[in-house]
Amino acid sequence: MVDRHLTVKRPEGLHFRALATIFRIARQQQCSVVFQKINGEIIANANSFLEMLALCSIAGTTLQVTVDGQNENKTLMMIEDVFENGAGI
Numbered sequence: 001m002v003d004r005h006l007t008v009k010r011p012e013g014l015h016f017r018a019l020a021t022i023f024r025i026a027r028q029q030q031c032s033v034v035f036q037k038i039n040g041e042i043i044a045n046a047n048s049f050l051e052m053l054a055l056c057s058i059a060g061t062t063l064q065v066t067v068d069g070q071n072e073n074k075t076l077m078m079i080e081d082v083f084e085n086g087a088g089i
Contacts, residue, residue: 003066006083014057025078031069
């Protein structure tokens, strides 16, 4: 299990297309991916669009991302790319 604090840097935040990319990454890498707001109020599983949308992750939002599974380090790097660069979006 690996975790890291990531801050949303894209001006549009984690919008639907970015969340769909995270969803696909988690499914393809067969890892459990969980997001939690730093204040601990909201926890979202990457397998649920509704839970991830409920995070309301606008630019500047910091989330703790926890990844567990066989390819956890690779998966975390791919998710970091979404936060940093929008993963080509």
